[in-house]
Each structure stands twice: as structure tokens, then as C-alpha cells.
Amino acid sequence: MYFAAAKSFDEWFEDLQMRFVNDFITDNRWKYLWNGLGVTLKITAGAVVIGIILGFLVAAIRATHDKTGKLRVLNVLANIYLTVIRGTPVVVQLLITYFVILAPLGVNEVIVAICAFGINSGAYVAEIVRAGIMSIDNGQFEAGRSLGFNYAQTMWYIILPQAFKNILPALCNEFIVLLKETSVSGYVALQDLTKGGDIIRGRTFDAFLPLIAVALIYLVMVLILTKLVSILERRLRSSDH
Amino acid sequence: MTTKKKKKNSADNSFAAIEKKIDKKATDAHEMKPSEAVSSEGGTMSESLIMVRNLEKHYGELHALDGVSMNIEKGEVVVIIGPSGSGKSTFLRSLNLLEVPTSGEIIFEGVNMLDKHVDINVHRQKMGMVFQHFNLFPHMTIMKNVTIGPMKLLKVSKEEAEKRATELLKRVGLADRANAYPSQLSGGQKQRIAIVRALCMQPDVMLFDEPTSALDPEMVGEVLEVMKSLAKEGMTMAVVTHEMGFAKEVADRVVFMADGKILETGSPEEIFSNPKTEKAKQFLASVLS
Numbered sequence A: 001m002y003f004a005a006a007k008s009f010d011e012w013f014e015d016l017q018m019r020f021v022n023d024f025i026t027d028n029r030w031k032y033l034w035n036g037l038g039v040t041l042k043i044t045a046g047a048v049v050i051g052i053i054l055g056f057l058v059a060a061i062r063a064t065h066d067k068t069g070k071l072r073v074l075n076v077l078a079n080i081y082l083t084v085i086r087g088t089p090v091v092v093q094l095l096i097t098y099f100v101i102l103a104p105l106g107v108n109e110v111i112v113a114i115c116a117f118g119i120n121s122g123a124y125v126a127e128i129v130r131a132g133i134m135s136i137d138n139g140q141f142e143a144g145r146s147l148g149f150n151y152a153q154t155m156w157y158i159i160l161p162q163a164f165k166n167i168l169p170a171l172c173n174e175f176i177v178l179l180k181e182t183s184v185s186g187y188v189a190l191q192d193l194t195k196g197g198d199i200i201r202g203r204t205f206d207a208f209l210p211l212i213a214v215a216l217i218y219l220v221m222v223l224i225l226t227k228l229v230s231i232l233e234r235r236l237r238s239s240d241h
Numbered sequence B: 001m002t003t004k005k006k007k008k009n010s011a012d013n014s015f016a017a018i019e020k021k022i023d024k025k026a027t028d029a030h031e032m033k034p035s036e037a038v039s040s041e042g043g044t045m046s047e048s049l050i051m052v053r054n055l056e057k058h059y060g061e062l063h064a065l066d067g068v069s070m071n072i073e074k075g076e077v078v079v080i081i082g083p084s085g086s087g088k089s090t091f092l093r094s095l096n097l098l099e100v101p102t103s104g105e106i107i108f109e110g111v112n113m114l115d116k117h118v119d120i121n122v123h124r125q126k127m128g129m130v131f132q133h134f135n136l137f138p139h140m141t142i143m144k145n146v147t148i149g150p151m152k153l154l155k156v157s158k159e160e161a162e163k164r165a166t167e168l169l170k171r172v173g174l175a176d177r178a179n180a181y182p183s184q185l186s187g188g189q190k191q192r193i194a195i196v197r198a199l200c201m202q203p204d205v206m207l208f209d210e211p212t213s214a215l216d217p218e219m220v221g222e223v224l225e226v227m228k229s230l231a232k233e234g235m236t237m238a239v240v241t242h243e244m245g246f247a248k249e250v251a252d253r254v255v256f257m258a259d260g261k262i263l264e265t266g267s268p269e270e271i272f273s274n275p276k277t278e279k280a281k282q283f284l285a286s287v288l289s
């Protein structure tokens, strides 16, 4: 019994080694993961930038409308945007952006994905930012206006810096989610991290190691980012200003 | 103290006068009576600094201001008293349009503040406001709190803004806290900073809405002292307060409000020792007991 188990473990381990070499070393297949990781990070970073810009813009429109009743038309557009984006799956949005809108124009796939994920993320960022703006005491707003700042200046110098501090952790979490969501980029012929693992699986007919490796890489990135957010959160809490 | 302020020709005021001339040019089109510019030391009051006519404010069904009319002269200290919910805050906040009146007129330095074509932001720069809850900007140092207005709005250089701010901080005894953040200050200190923040804009009038109501009793005095010294220097002030001692000592005029109306107005002696209306009698009995 003992020998049988030992023997099968040795066999299993040897087999694993062989598969490891076949999956990652032969033909430099690890490069599928490495390059895929690069694509994933590129898409995420680009989408974060678009998401922040779009999100703050939409939040500013919505908050301005809530506070002053101005910007009626823009507010309606913003609401449509939020409803559509948050009411449909991101994969569908990605496919539509690619096949319906941008592929016919011959736009690069990475750009397509950055746009699709950025527009998607913007909707979630907008709601986070709006909640942040609304959480600032109205007295801050009045103090700014009483000095003579106009609405936009009050937002820019007084409200947004405070709101930003409050929402920074929530924003970072949104971007961690975004990092994971880009794993569907393979749908539009992009070789991101997930697709990289899948390509190896196709070459070697071994699903286990490549996909576990992909999962591990995501997990490590998410753990690192989560840790950074919690450090950030503690820093923000310990400083009252 | 018997010194009742006469408009002083302090450095502050002459500075303010220069600025006002500049301001006037910009708003010429909306001026009602250009003659106001002649007001000077000992000159006749051809026009009040602020003239309020028939101010009405409705919050839905609620009639918060019911035909309020009042003049505030240059250099005058007007203290507004009255029971809770009588419309004191609503009135004060209407003066710089933090609350937009339903109807009526507010003429400030000859400009009709409710005129659609008036840039309210320019005129708010001339009306400092101090709030019950200080409303300092928590993400800025004290120095930044008091200089951001002059730097961004009056386009004063950083050096000049800080120099002026330091002088004013010294006057309220807080020059050493310039680099602290608001959260590191006591309530009384915060309110003194809030006063400095408003003063740094070199306003022509200061509006105070219960500036000491949120303070621990032992800190009320330090804030009132600052306000007294301002009054002595000839600053025009409109003060909503429950500090009757302050009203008696500093006010040129006391205004008693109830139910959105001004029921009585007169010198502190007249109002406190000889109130005419039943409501004022009741109110004074309750606060002076």
C-alpha cells in the first residue's frame, strides 16, 4: 500500500514536471502569459484613465443638476448612459463596441477594449463619485460660495478634493474589479492574460496548469492591490485632513 | 466701553475704498445712484450700504420672511434677535443670496443683487460670512484656508495674501497655528480663523449667523472679543446672536424678529429696557432671565 502510493506520487510528480515543461518552457510558451499580462495591464490602465475622466464628468453633471437644477439635458443623457451601461453585461458592451462600432473603422483591438472597459467603468465611477460629493457637508459648499467662488470653483477647490479622499478606497476597489473584468477581452481577438493561458491549453491539450497559472497571476495581482488599498485606507483614516 | 464707532480711516478701510471704486466701474450698468461714491469721512449718508425692501421668502407653504425691510448703514453694527424659527438666518443668508428670496429687493452698494444680470459672485466677495459651524475647509492648512479666496478670486500674489493673512492671524492671536489643519484647533480657534478667512477678502460688510452658538461656554468670549474689536474699527456688521450682552455692548441697533417679520428695531437700550410688543417682552424675559 505504502509503496503503491509512493510510486504513484512519483509518477504523478514526474508527469507534472513534464507537463510544466511542455506548457511553459517548450517553444517559450510562458511568453503567452507574459505578453498576455502586458495586454491585460495595458487595457486596465487605459480603462482606468477613461473611467475616471468619464466618471467625474458624469458625476459632476448629476451633482450639479441635483444641487442647482441646471444641466437638464446633460443630466438626462447621463442617466441614460448609467442605465444602459449598468443594465447590460460588459461582454455584450465589448462585442458591440468592437463588431458594431469600431472594427468596421479598423481600430486597433487594444484601443477598442480600452474604450469599452473605460466606458463601462465610468458608469460605476460616476456613482461612487456622486455619492462622495453628496457626502460632503453642505456648509462647505456655502462657505465656498460665500467667499465669492462660483459653482465650478467651489466644486474644484473645495468639494472634489474632500470627496476624492473619501472615495479613494471605493475607487481602487472598482479598478480591482475592472482588472478582473478585462479577462473577457479574448472575445474580440485580444491576447490578454486569460486568452494567453487558453492558447497554451490549445497547443498542449493540458488545461490544468495553464489555467491555474492564469488564476494565480490574477490572484497575486488582486492581493497586492487589495493590500495597497487597505494601507491607503489606514493612512487616510489616520490623517484627519 | 463708551466708544461708539465712527467710521475710522484705518488702513483697512482706505484699501476697501480703492477696491470699491474698481468694483463700481465693473458694475456701473447696474448702479441705481452713482452719488453713493461720495460717501467719505463725516460725509452725509446719501445711501445705505445695504437696503432691503419687502423681502419675502416662502418654503412651500411656510412663510419664512414676510415683508422684511431694513437699511444697514456703513459702519453700523446691527444685531438681530428673536425666537427660533423667526427667520433670522433666512434673512441674513438672503443678503448674500445663499438663500434666494421669493421676492423683494436687496440693494448692496447701489447694486440690485436680485437683478438677473448681476454677477452675484463678485458682490459676495464684498460680504464676508461667518457660520455657526465654522465651515473651515478641512483639507487645507489654516494659511491656505484664509488665503485661497484672495489668491484665486482677487488675484493677489501668494506673498501678499500670506502677509496680510499673517497680520490678521496675529490680531486674533493665532499666527502660530498657520500650518495647522482645522481639525487640530478648538472650536473657538476655528471660529476666529473663520472670521479671518472672511476678513482676508477685505469685505465691506460682515454677516455673522450665531457665531458662538456651537461653542463651549469658555470659548464664547474669545470670539466675541474679536467681533468687538472689528466693530470698534468701523466694520459694518450684521449679527444674528443669542448673546444679549454682546448686543447691549456693541450694537448700534437691535432688530427683533418674529414669524418672519421685523417687529421692533431700535437702540439696545430701547429694545432691552422698553420692548413694545408682547412677543419681544416674552422673548426678552426668557433669554435675560
Ligand SMILES: Nc1ncnc2c1ncn2[C@@H]1O[C@H](COP(=O)(O)OP(=O)(O)OP(=O)(O)O)[C@@H](O)[C@H]1O
Binding pocket: B059, B062, B064, B082, B083, B084, B085, B086, B087, B088, B089, B090, B091
Ligand atoms: N431650507 C429650508 N427648507 C424649508 N424650511 C426652511 C429652510 N430653512 C429654514 N426653514 C424654515 O424657515 C423658518 C425660519 O428659519 P430660520 O432658520 O431663518 O430661523 P432662525 O430665526 O434662524 O431660527 P434659529 O434661531 O433656530 O436659527 C423656520 O420655520 C425653518 O423651519
Ligand SMILES: [Mg+2]
Binding pocket: B088, B089, B090, B210
Ligand atoms: Mg438660525
